[in-house]
Amino acid sequence: MMQSLSDQMLEENRDIFDAMVHHRFVEDIKADRLPVAAFERYLVFEGAFVDTAIAIFAYATAKAETMAQKRWLIGVLDALANQQIAYFEKTFVVRGIDPASYDTSREDVAAFRDGMLAIARNGGFLDTIAAMFAAEWMYWTWSKTASRCTINDPLLKEWVALHAEPAFEAQARWLKTVLDEAGETLDAAERKRLSMIFGLVQRLEIDFHEAAYS
Numbered sequence: 001m002m003q004s005l006s007d008q009m010l011e012e013n014r015d016i017f018d019a020m021v022h023h024r025f026v027e028d029i030k031a032d033r034l035p036v037a038a039f040e041r042y043l044v045f046e047g048a049f050v051d052t053a054i055a056i057f058a059y060a061t062a063k064a065e066t067m068a069q070k071r072w073l074i075g076v077l078d079a080l081a082n083q084q085i086a087y088f089e090k091t092f093v094v095r096g097i098d099p100a101s102y103d104t105s106r107e108d109v110a111a112f113r114d115g116m117l118a119i120a121r122n123g124g125f126l127d128t129i130a131a132m133f134a135a136e137w138m139y140w141t142w143s144k145t146a147s148r149c150t151i152n153d154p155l156l157k158e159w160v161a162l163h164a165e166p167a168f169e170a171q172a173r174w175l176k177t178v179l180d181e182a183g184e185t186l187d188a189a190e191r192k193r194l195s196m197i198f199g200l201v202q203r204l205e206i207d208f209h210e211a212a213y214s
C-alpha cells in the first residue's frame with residue numbers, strides 16, 4: 001500500500017519539523033521561562049497572523065471542491081474570527097499592549113505572512129491545505145506536550161491549551177484527511193510539490209518564532 005501523503009510530508013520534512021517543535025520559543029514555554037517581552041512581541045505578531053489566517057482560509061473556502069469542505073472551512077473561519085481574534089482583543093486590553101507600537105512589517109514576520117498568503121492566493125486548494133496542515137499539525141504537536149507543563153502566565157497557559165484541545169486537534173486531523181484522500185490519486189511529482197510546501201512553511205515558522213526574541 002502507498003504511504004499516505006501526510007506521512008510522506010512528515011517523513012520528508014522530519015528534521016525541519018523537529019527543529020520547529022523544539023524551537024527555543026517552545027522549549028522556553030515548556031520550561032515556564034519565556035521572557036515576558038518575547039511573549040508580548042509574539043502576541044502582536046501572532047494576532048496579526050490570525051487575521052491573515054482568515055484571508056488564507058477564505059481563499060481555501062472559495063477554492064474548495066465540495067460543499068462538505070466549504071461547510072467545514074466556514075466553521076474554521078467562525079472559530080478564527082470569534083474565538084481566536086477575541087483572545088487577542090481581550091489579551092491586548094488585559095496586558096496594556098498597543099499593537100501599533102510594534103513593527104509587524106519587519107522582514108521575518110512579513111515573510112511568513114506574505115509566504116502563506118501567496119500560497120493561498122496563487123496556489124490550488126490542496127496547496128493551502130498543505131500549508132495549513134504544516135502550521136496546525138506543528139502547533140498541535142508541541143502544544144500537546146506544553147499543555148502538560150506548568151505555565152504560570154494565565155494568558156500563555158490559555159493560548160497553549162487552545163491548541164491542545166479536541167477542537168483544534170479535529171481541525172488538524174481534518175486537514176490531514178483531506179491531504180491523504182487527495183494523495184491517493186496524485187502522481188509522485190505533485191505529492192513531492194505539496195511536501196515541499198510543508199517544508200517551506202516550517203522554515204517560515206522558525207523565523208517567525210525567532211522574531212519574538214528581538
Ligand SMILES: Cc1ncc(CO)c(N)n1
Nearest residue numbers: 046049135136139205208
Ligand atoms: C504562527 C502560527 N503558526 C501556526 C499556527 C497554528 O494555527 C498559529 N496559530 N500561528
